Amino acid sequence: xxxxxxxxxxxxxxxxxxxxxxxxxxxxxxxxxxxxxxxxxxxxxxxxxxxxxxxxxxxxxxxxxxxxxxxxxxxxxxxxxxxxxxxxxxxxxxxxxxxxxxxxxxxxxxxxxxxxxx
Numbered sequence: 001x002x003x004x005x006x007x008x009x010x011x012x013x014x015x016x017x018x019x020x021x022x023x024x025x026x027x028x029x030x031x032x033x034x035x036x037x038x039x040x041x042x043x044x045x046x047x048x049x050x051x052x053x054x055x056x057x058x059x060x061x062x063x064x065x066x067x068x069x070x071x072x073x074x075x076x077x078x079x080x081x082x083x084x085x086x087x088x089x090x091x092x093x094x095x096x097x098x099x100x101x102x103x104x105x106x107x108x109x110x111x112x113x114x115x116x117x118x
Contacts, residue, residue: 020037020038021037021082021085021086021103021106021107022037022103022106022107022110022111025107025110025111026111027110027111027114028111029111029114029115030115033115033116033118034110034114034115034116035074035075035078035110035114035115035116036110036114037082037106037110039075039078040075040078040079040081040082041079042079042083044075044079045075045076045079045080047075048071048072048073048075048076048079049072049076051068051072052069052072052073052076055068055069055072056069066117067117067118068117070117071116071117074113074114074116077109078106078109078110078114081102081105081106081109082106084102084105084106085099085102085103085105085106087102088101088102088103089102089103
């Protein structure tokens with residue numbers, strides 16, 4: 001019973017057993033420009049959606065604000081990829097093709113498109 005309780009808490013908090021999925025993947029994006037897996041939390045995605053909504057409402061998605069808007073969409077996009085990978089691992093297992101493909105999509109996105117606009 002204690003093991004089941006511990007597993008439930010770990011799944012709910014997405015911790016101990018949830019090390020970064022893309023740890024060890026080579027990333028050639030400059031360190032100060034990289035979007036990290038840890039930047040893609042649910043809270044960050046919700047905050048990014050709120051910021052983006054406010055920017056759109058105020059017409060602040062062009063000119064100097066364009067990069068800020070694009071950065072917010074990157075957080076949301078990355079979170080969706082991360083969430084899909086975690087979901088596929090939970091539903092299909094860590095050795096499944098579904099999880100492998102979702103993890104690959106996340107890691108590939110992080111190393112090719114996971115950078116902040118200045």
